[in-house]
Amino acid sequence: MRVGVLGARGKVGSEVCRAVEGAEDLALVAAIDQGDPIDALVSEGAQVVVDFTHPDVVMDSLEFCIDHGIHAVVGTTGFDPNRLDVLGGWLGSSPATGVLIAPNFSIGAILMMRFAAVAAPFYESVEIVELHHPDKADAPSGTARRTAELVAAARREAGSPPVPDATSTSLEGARGAVVDGIHIHGLRIRGLVAHQEVVLGGAGETLTIRHDSLDRVSFTPGVLTGVRQIADHPGLTVGLEHFLDL
Ligand SMILES: NC(=O)C1=CN([C@@H]2O[C@H](COP(=O)(O)OP(=O)(O)OC[C@H]3O[C@@H](n4cnc5c(N)ncnc54)[C@H](OP(=O)(O)O)[C@@H]3O)[C@@H](O)[C@H]2O)C=CC1
Numbered sequence: 001m002r003v004g005v006l007g008a009r010g011k012v013g014s015e016v017c018r019a020v021e022g023a024e025d026l027a028l029v030a031a032i033d034q035g036d037p038i039d040a041l042v043s044e045g046a047q048v049v050v051d052f053t054h055p056d057v058v059m060d061s062l063e064f065c066i067d068h069g070i071h072a073v074v075g076t077t078g079f080d081p082n083r084l085d086v087l088g089g090w091l092g093s094s095p096a097t098g099v100l101i102a103p104n105f106s107i108g109a110i111l112m113m114r115f116a117a118v119a120a121p122f123y124e125s126v127e128i129v130e131l132h133h134p135d136k137a138d139a140p141s142g143t144a145r146r147t148a149e150l151v152a153a154a155r156r157e158a159g160s161p162p163v164p165d166a167t168s169t170s171l172e173g174a175r176g177a178v179v180d181g182i183h184i185h186g187l188r189i190r191g192l193v194a195h196q197e198v199v200l201g202g203a204g205e206t207l208t209i210r211h212d213s214l215d216r217v218s219f220t221p222g223v224l225t226g227v228r229q230i231a232d233h234p235g236l237t238v239g240l241e242h243f244l245d246l
Pocket residue numbers: 006007008009010011012013032033034035052053054055057074075076077078102103104105106138219
């Protein structure tokens with residue numbers, strides 16, 4: 001499989017390049033970063049592209065890849081329902097092409113999201129705290145947004161009432177951002193990589209589900225799983241869990 005990487009000199013992209021180069025069944029044919037021509041993906045015959053760039057540029061890159069029938073495995077964040085709709089439209093004109101949008105590629109984070117969704121209907125309260133390095137562009141994190149969506153969906157399905165909150169006066173931001181009725185709080189701390197807690201509470205007890213990515217190598221096995229499977233999953237997939245036996 002011939003692989004191109006966008007964001008190849010970035011914190012995660014550089015780890016992905018190392019992982020692709022270390023895999024016997026994969027060849028790194030284009031390592032592209034800011035200022036490099038994206039056409040190299042075509043001239044070097046990339047079959048799959050991995051994107052770890054920036055929310056501001058990822059849509060243009062994906063339009064190029066889909067137009068050229070190159071499958072994409074995307075870690076870059078910033079995907080709201082509107083962007084996913086646009087991608088779905090582009091993929092409609094290139095039905096054999098696959099795009100995987102994965103808010104988090106680490107297996108621990110995927111399990112954390114699943115565990116949170118399982119637990120959420122059993123508790124009155126649930127809130128999310130995401131903690132990241134201060135160079136991160138987006139808040140809340142893509143993982144936190146996705147966790148909130150999954151938790152909210154699980155509660156809706158179970159007929160759970162809205163989470164309780166008597167706050168009637170507050171400074172703006174004091175209760176965090178709200179996604180699908182779930183509060184998300186973001187910390188940006190030098191020294192951290194990527195961390196999240198889902199805090200649930202009911203009568204006389206709390207449950208905290210925490211995941212820590214201590215090193216960006218935590219993302220690369222999931223990225224390689226995506227690269228190896230994306231050609232068999234045409235269309236749009238959101239979440240690596242759909243490629244795992246979960
Ligand atoms: N899904 C997941 O599991 C994970 C997702 N992420 C997400 O991935 C993204 C990147 O994170 P991270 O590696 O920490 O960020 P970095 O800033 O370290 O890396 C991004 C790289 O992309 C480059 N870049 C910017 N624009 C382009 C472009 N048009 N074409 C090619 N390269 C470009 C940047 O160059 P320059 O610095 O010069 O702008 C930089 O080298 C973020 O959205 C982050 O949230 C991160 C970790 C895990």
